[in-house]
Amino acid sequence: MIDEKREKFIIPIGPQHPALKEPGHFEFTVDGEIVTAASVRLGYAHRGIEKATESRNWTQNMYLLERICGICSHIHALAYCLGVEKLAGVSAPPRAQAIRVIVAELERIHSHLMWLGVAAHxxxxxxxxxxxxxxxxxxxxxxxxxxxxxxNYSANLIGGVKFDISTDQRDTILRALETLEERSKHYLSIVTSDMVFLRRTRGIGTTSAAQAEKIGLVGPTARASGVARDVRVDAPYAAYVDFPVKLVLHTVGDLESRFVVRINELFESYRLIREILDHMPEGEITARIPRRIKEGETISRVEAPRGELFYFIKSNGSDMPERIKVRTPTMCNMASVPVLGIGQQLADIPMILAGIDPCFSCNDRTTVIHQGEDGDVWTWERLRQHGIDFYRGQP
Amino acid sequence: MRMGAMFTDVIRALFQRPATRQYPFERTASPDRLRGKLNWDAEKCTGCSLCVKDCPAQALEVFMVDKANKRVVLRYHLDRCTYCAQCVVSCRQSALTMAHDEWELADTDKKLFTITCGDDADVQRLADLAPKGVNEQT
Known part of the structure; x- marks a missing residue:
């Protein structure tokens, strides 16, 4: 006889389009409508980009890395360029840094507005x-x-940027910001006052500051829980040194506060772009950079629209990198989905997932598949042997 | 708390022009900086191949058909090009530019995507130099 009390009902979601149009697999154990356990499996969009960087030169890699993410393409190239410039001991001229930040902030605005739409959907x-x-x-x-x-704006070059901002373009940007600011105010009032919408966001998926610290959340997701964490403030890079940003915080930690934080960040971006455009540094927009980068290794951290983006770059003195490691913010935030999902209604899960602003393709660079209870850890030797055997079997 | 916070937006939109455009019947001018089809100036090119080295998509090939007279032929693979404009930046002679108004480049014939540019005589010389059939494949 089946013991009904001990039987678990698992709902598999994905890998095709789990709420969002990107691949990821989720398993939710439910008791009625309430989720009691959850697991995430990623890696469906793994493209081997990190390995591919090792067979391209420094310039070519910038365009490859830019294509890790379609939404935050500029910030990837920026993190890479800042890292390579640090290795080469060259720094881009102040005007180039200002233009980089303007494009990065415009990208943040477009990313946040896009998220607003997706989450509302x-x-x-x-x-x-x-x-x-x-x-x-x-x-x-x-x-x-x-x-x-x-x-894929391709605004960056190693050592600067490709283009300058003319007076006409400055006016175009300012005009667009004016309209957007007005609309953002309207959207902020909607997400904080619409009765039906608030029933989907207020008090759902609440993350306390302690919980956010423990899971290791980054970006607006962490800031919505009151964790003051922003690379632009903590370790300013590019033009953020001269043009500081104000940290946007909210303390509640539910889905509503994630909306509030992201929309308030839009206002901060509008302010920053206007300030930079008013005080544009004069001068060159590119610095000369050698084709071969000095031997060494470095890390580069930037604040992507979704949170901290981390690059590790190692050079062996040739015109190609020896190793590039990328850690994207979704990797850090994804851990919160199975944790926060527990105890929630199954219908709220898509909102909790969308609440971290996930980007699966950015995220999939390593796949760890656990076999058995304790997982399966491969030693370096075993991995090397596996590689040799694998390629020996190839035609 | 209120109900139907976006109701006024919806009503107002009824009396506004649609935000979408009826492309291809209604066209807008492309911005000056748009990165479209690559143009090459044979007179300026010295055949240094810096563009080939930096191209992230292997979309360019440079052939020096006559070293003494510096005759160069460029083969451009339209289908591989990612329109990043790195070649334009890399070129020290400013021989490469990207057209902002030529961007509707889709076609059903794949052969049209491989463009060999250069003087007619030089292109012919390249065809003579290469073994038969190889040119079409590369």
Whole structure:
């Protein structure tokens, strides 16, 4: 006879489009409508980019790394360029750093507005989704006229940027910001006052500051729980040294506060871009950089729209890197989904997942598959032998 | 707390023009900085191949068909190009530029994506130099 009390009901979600249009597999054990256990399996979008960087030169790698993420492409290239410049002992001119920050902040605005739409869509609030994306289009036009592309801007060069900002473009940016600021205020009032929407966000997936610290959350997800963590403030890079940003914090830690933090960050970005445009440093926009980078290793940290983005770069003195390691913010934030999901309604899970602003493709660079209870740890020797055997078997 | 916070937006939108455009019937001018099809100036090119070295997509090939007279032929693979403009930046002679108005480059014939640019005589010389059939494949 089946013991009904001990039987578990597991709902598998994904890997095809689990709430979002990216691959990831989730298993939720449910008791009625309430989730009692959850697990995440990632790695479906693993592309071997880190390995590919080892067979391309420093310049080519910038474009490869830019394509790790379609939404935050500029920040990847920026983290890489800052790291390589540090290794080479060259720093980009102040005007180039200012332009880099302007593009990074424009990218943050577009990313946050996009998230606002996606998260609203997950909550079933498609009106907000449609209108926020319509307004985001104004920003995409600005990015296109400024950099020459809507998505992979390719604004960076190792040692500077590709283009300058003219007076006309400055006016275009300011005009777009004016409209966006007004709209953002409107959206902030909607997400904090619409009764139906608040039932999906207020008090759902609440993360305390202690919990956020323990899981290791980063970016706006951590700041919504009152954890003061922002690389732009903690370790300013590029033009953030001269143009400091104000930390945006909220203390509640539920989904509503994640909306509030991200929209308030938009206002901070608008302010910062205006300030930089008003006090643009004069001078060159590129510095000369050698084709071969000095031997050494370095780390580079930047604040991507989703949180801390980390690069480790090692050079052996040739024109190609020896090793590049990337850790994206989604990797850190993803751990919160199985933890926060427990005890919630199954219907709230997509919102909790969308609440961290996940980006699966950014995230998938290592796959660890646990076999058995204790997992399976491979020694370096065993991994090396596996590699030799694998390639020996190839035609 | 209120109900239907976006109701006014929806009503207002009824009396506004649609935000979308009826492309391809309605076109807007592309921005000046848009990175479109690559253009090459044979007179300026010295055949240094810096563009080939830096291209992240292996979209360029440079052939020196006559070293003494510095005759160069460039083969451009439109289908591999990621339109990053690194070659334009790398070129010290400013021989490469990207057209901002040529961006509708899709086609059903794959052969059209491999463009061999240069003087007609030089292109012919390249074809003679290479073994038969190899040119079309690379």
């Amino acid at each position: 997950e909550a079933g609030f498609d009106t907000l989704f449609m209108y926020s994306w319509r307004d985001r289009e104004a920003l995409m036009d600005v990015l296109e006229s400024l950099t020459g592309n809507r998505v």
